[in-house]
Every structure is written in C-alpha cells, then in structure tokens.
Amino acid sequence: MLRFVLKRFAYMIITIFIVITATFFMMHSIPGNPFASPKKLPAQTVKNINKKYGLDKPITTQYVLFMENLVLHGDLGESYQYPGLTVNSIIAQRAPVSGELGGEALILGFALGIILGIVAAFKKNQWQDYTVMFIAILGIAIPSFVLAALLQYFFTVKFSVFPTSGWGGFKYTILPALSMALGTIAVYARFMRSNCIEVIGQDYIMTAEAKGVSKVALVYKHVLRNAIMPAITMLGPQIAMIFTGTFVIEVIFSIPGIGRYFVSCVSDRDYPVILGTTIFVAILYIISVFVVDVLYGFIDPRIRLSGGKK
Incomplete structure (x- = not known):
C-alpha cells in the first residue's frame, strides 16, 4: 500500500509542476499590456512599473523567480490592479x-x-x-x-x-x-x-x-x-x-x-x-x-x- 501511495504522490507532484509551468508561459504569451489605459502613460512611468514587477526581465528569469518565491515562500505575487494586495491574501x-x-x-x-x-x-x-x-x-x-x-x-x-x-x-x-x-x-x-x-x-x-x-x-x-x-x-x-x-x-x-x-x-x-x-x-x-x-x-x-x- 505504501508503494501505491508513493507512486500516486509522485504523479501528483509532476502534474502540479507541469500545470504551473504551462499556466505561467501561457499567461505571459497573451498579447497586450496589463497596465494599458485609455490615457497613455509616460514612458518612464511604464518603465518604472515594469521594473517594479520584474516585467523588464527575460521570461525565463521571471519564471525562475516566480518558482523560487512559490516553492520557498509560497508567494504567488502581488496584484497589478490593487497594489499592496497579495494574491495569497486575496x-x-x-x-x-x-x-x-x-x-x-x-x-x-x-x-x-x-x-x-x-x-x-x-x-x-x-x-x-x-x-x-x-x-x-x-x-x-x-x-x-x-x-x-x-x-x-x-x-x-x-x-x-x-x-x-x-x-x-x-x-x-x-x-x-x-x-x-x-x-x-x-x-x-x-x-x-x-x-x-x-x-x-x-x-x-x-x-x-x-x-x-x-x-x-x-x-x-x-x-x-x-x-x-x-x-x-x-x-x-x-x-x-x-x-x-x-x-x-x-x-x-x-x-x-x-x-x-x-x-x-x-x-x-x-x-x-x-x-x-x-x-x-x-x-x-x-x-x-x-x-x-x-x-x-x-x-x-x-x-x-x-x-x-x-
């Protein structure tokens, strides 16, 4: 029975990893800017926002940082639309x-x-x-x-x-x-x-x-x-x-x-x-x-x- 449980548990961990990875890259492949608005923001403002949320880094670097925060700290990040409010708290x-x-x-x-x-x-x-x-x-x-x-x-x-x-x-x-x-x-x-x-x-x-x-x-x-x-x-x-x-x-x-x-x-x-x-x-x-x-x-x-x- 222990072997049966461990085998199922290993399958579960692998599946969760695949789901998280696929979801991350699919979300970041969606065209458009989450900070787009009818009124164009100044270029420096957009640059500062991207830097704050790490969006100026390569996608692979963003993925590594996200997985590191998730695995080590259980942190899912901060909301873009509600600054200061974390996804975990939501x-x-x-x-x-x-x-x-x-x-x-x-x-x-x-x-x-x-x-x-x-x-x-x-x-x-x-x-x-x-x-x-x-x-x-x-x-x-x-x-x-x-x-x-x-x-x-x-x-x-x-x-x-x-x-x-x-x-x-x-x-x-x-x-x-x-x-x-x-x-x-x-x-x-x-x-x-x-x-x-x-x-x-x-x-x-x-x-x-x-x-x-x-x-x-x-x-x-x-x-x-x-x-x-x-x-x-x-x-x-x-x-x-x-x-x-x-x-x-x-x-x-x-x-x-x-x-x-x-x-x-x-x-x-x-x-x-x-x-x-x-x-x-x-x-x-x-x-x-x-x-x-x-x-x-x-x-x-x-x-x-x-x-x-x-």
Missing part, C-alpha cells in the same frame, strides 16, 4: 466564501443524487423512475445561470422569500446552492440508477433476497457499497468544482467569492491573480484526485494490488 479572503457555497451545493447534489438514483433503480419503469429521470433531464438541459435567474425571479421578486443577492448568512446561500446543485443531482441520479440496476441483477443480490434479507440491509450492505464506488471517483474532480463552478453564480448573486474576483481580474488583465487562482484550483483538483485514488485503494484492495504489478 485567495485567503475569497476562497472560504466560494468553498462554503460550493461545498453546500456539492453535498446537496451528491446526497440527493445518490438517493434518487437508488429509488429510480428499485422502482424501474415505474412513476418514481420516470420522475427521477425527468429531474435528471432538466438538470442537464437547464444551465445553472438560467436556473439562477428563474429562482431569483420567483423567490425574491415574485414572493420575496429569500434575499436577491449579497452575502450574510445561510439564507443567502440557498438559491445559489440550489442553482449549482441541480446539475450535480442529475449526474449522480443517472449514474447511480444505472449502477444500481447492474448490481441488483447480480446473483449474490438474488441470493440475499432469497434468504430474506430486509430491504434496508439489502440496499445498505450489498447494493450501495458496490454501486457507489464509481460515484466516489467522480466526487474527486468535483471537489475542485466547488470553486470553479461558482464563477457565474457569484456574479449573478453578487457573492464576494474568488470566482467573482477572478472574472473581474480577467477583464482587468491582472495576471498574478489569474495565474494564482488557476494554480490554486489546479492544485486543489490534483490533490482531490490523489486523495480519491488513495481512498479507492483502501476501499478496494484489488486496485492497489493491480497497481503494484505495473
């Missing part, structure tokens, strides 16, 4: 907001999706199954920003049940979380339905039913444990979506999260913030996949045994 202030909103949506989507998928499988070709599949089709067909606008209209404008926008407590997260969770519910409901139907058809399930195993025990001990394994694999990448999936929703509901800040920094060409945010999300994604791989190895010994033979 992420530290904004990421918890996005994490709370995205985490709530992921938990809601995962839990309801699993439950609805199991119900649809056990009630195959009945009205419960058709209802769940209808919800799943809606969740896939309706974009989150369209659903967000509809929820805002009905529950804030029409009936004034929830606040229209802003951030200030649990009630402010309900509509944004629902907007994001519907797609997740749809994915897991469809996925669990097909997995459960396949598991239910296995011989050991029929044997358990013949022995008089209760419905609850059958679902929990036999069906759920075997059918949920592929869903756990999907859960890893979606942890990173806690942050990336909130970008548009945060703008619609005026939520002060990292997604809304990222969108504004793209328009302002604030390269350090864009680069730092991208690296943050990429590292979170890679680490989440690594954790899921390790958990998968613990849950199913066959995976680490086959991995050790390679």
